[in-house]
Amino acid sequence: MRLIILYFIGLIFGVGISISGMANPARVLNFFDVAGAWDPSLAFVMGSALVVTFIGYRLVLKQPSPLMASNFQLPTRRDLDLQLIGGSAFFGIGWGMAGFCPGGALPALGTGRIEVLIFVTALISGIVVVKILKSIFSTRSLAQV
Amino acid sequence: MMLETAFTPFYSLAGGALIGLAAVLLMLTTGRIMGATGILAGILQPTSLPDWSWRAVVLLGMISGPGAVLLITGQLPAVQVPVSTIMLVIGGFIVGVGVTFSSGCTSGHGVCGMARLSPRSIVATLTFMITTAITVYLIRHVIGV
Numbered sequence: 001m002r003l004i005i006l007y008f009i010g011l012i013f014g015v016g017i018s019i020s021g022m023a024n025p026a027r028v029l030n031f032f033d034v035a036g037a038w039d040p041s042l043a044f045v046m047g048s049a050l051v052v053t054f055i056g057y058r059l060v061l062k063q064p065s066p067l068m069a070s071n072f073q074l075p076t077r078r079d080l081d082l083q084l085i086g087g088s089a090f091f092g093i094g095w096g097m098a099g100f101c102p103g104g105a106l107p108a109l110g111t112g113r114i115e116v117l118i119f120v121t122a123l124i125s126g127i128v129v130v131k132i133l134k135s136i137f138s139t140r141s142l143a144q145v
Numbered sequence: 146m147m148l149e150t151a152f153t154p155f156y157s158l159a160g161g162a163l164i165g166l167a168a169v170l171l172m173l174t175t176g177r178i179m180g181a182t183g184i185l186a187g188i189l190q191p192t193s194l195p196d197w198s199w200r201a202v203v204l205l206g207m208i209s210g211p212g213a214v215l216l217i218t219g220q221l222p223a224v225q226v227p228v229s230t231i232m233l234v235i236g237g238f239i240v241g242v243g244v245t246f247s248s249g250c251t252s253g254h255g256v257c258g259m260a261r262l263s264p265r266s267i268v269a270t271l272t273f274m275i276t277t278a279i280t281v282y283l284i285r286h287v288i289g290v
Contacts, residue, residue, distance in 0.1 A: 003202045005174060010203035013167035013179065014210020018222035020160020022251075023211070026148040026225035032281040039150045044157035045164070046255065052165025053260035060169060066176035073176050074261070075248075080268050087246025088254070090239055092273035095251075096280025098236025099228060102244060103181035103252035106204060108224055110211035115226040119237040126241020127186055134245075 002068050014107035020045040023108035025099025032096060094126075147285065148227045168257050175199060180253020181207075182244040243273075 021027040021041050030039035065071055095101050100108070100119045108116045168179035177183075177199075184200045191197035215221050226233070244250045247269050249258060254273075258266020 002174075003198060006171075006199050006202045007206040007209075009167050009170045009174065009179075010206020011209050011213060012163050012170065012206075013203075014207035015213050016160045016163025016165075016167060016210075017207070018160070018210045018214045019156050020164065021150070021153065021157055021223075022160070022164075024150070024223050024225055026223075026227045027150040029227060029281055029285075030148075030150050032278045033147070033285055034278070035282060036285055037147045037149050039152055041150075041153050041157040044154045045161035048158045048161030049165040049168070049256045050161075050260055052162050053168045053256055056165065056169030057172060057257075057260050060173045063173075066172065066174055068174045069176045071176060072172070073178075075178070075258070075263065075265070078264055080265060083246045084248070084265055084269055085272055087243045087248070088269040088272035089243070089276045091243030091247055091250060092276030092278075093280050094236040094239030094241075094243055095273065096236075096277040096284065097228065097232050098240065099226065100233075100237070100240070101181075101251045102185060102240065103250060106181050106185065107207045107210040108222075110208040111221050111224050113224050113226075115230075115233060116224065118230060119233045122234045122237025123241040124185070124189065126238040126243075127182075127189060127245050128241075129238075130242050130245040131186075131190060 005068075013103075014110065016049075017104055017107040018110075022101070022104040023111070024104075028101070028104065029096070029099045148225050150225070164252070164256060165260075168252075168260070171203070172257075178249075178253055178257045180249050180257060182248070182250045182253055186245065247273075 017023050022045060027039055030037045031042035098119055105116055105119050109120060171177055171179045184203055187200045211222050254266040254269040259270055
């Protein structure tokens with residue numbers, strides 16, 4: 001039952017991404033191309049997603065706990081570090097090159113288009129390479145201690 | 146290559162509202178952030194079966210999004226890719242590296258984190274929006290691909 005509910009939550013996200021245009025690189029790139037073929041649609045996506053989430057989170061987080069878990073797992077860090085800013089800057093460069101972001105590309109896999117599969121394979125490679133490098137470096141620094 | 150895309154404020158508003166609704170429902174049920182990066186990373190590096198299964202099911206729901214749109218409207222959502230395969234591969238890899246360091250992308254930082262007024266998410270979102278716009282400008286108007 002729990003997994004069926006979660007499937008439908010994923011489906012709502014996937015339908016939202018699909019009709020919003022976030023799964024369409026041409027539209028995403030045109031949003032950022034103010035100097036060219038500008039299409040402001042994505043500002044409406046971000047705007048309405050933010051309003052709904054802002055209000056919804058306020059109602060939900062007043063509850064003592066989530067319905068299907070013991071507690072809310074919210075990020076607690078508030079510091080700004082190089083990994084956050086450098087990583088975000090890097091993400092933007094890739095987004096500007098390909099036109100897909102992870103949240104747009106994962107639902108777009110459902111269209112069966114080969115370009116989406118190519119992007120997601122490259123995306124997963126990037127994630128895995130960094131995770132492997134991070135684990136090598138953290139074992140090394142532990143070994144030095 | 147530039148492709149003109151039509152401005153669709155109503156579809157984009159509706160799509161954004163569904164994205165927000167999914168984020169609120171995931172918080173209400175599991176107490177988790179609806180971030181594509183976090184969900185994908187947790188599938189690639191599982192910590193336990195229940196932790197893996199909720200992510201896998203949400204991902205499956207996301208991928209069903211375009212199919213559901215096809216059932217309702219008779220049309221798959223448009224995926225127009227105005228960039229070359231090599232740009233998809235390099236861009237995808239860079240996105241994967243970036244989001245792993247920044248621990249989030251457009252959904253996790255841009256929607257969920259911004260809605261919580263998290264300072265890290267606000268800085269992350271501003272950073273990647275700026276670098277994406279610069280990248281698109283350089284590629285389209287300076288290099289002229």
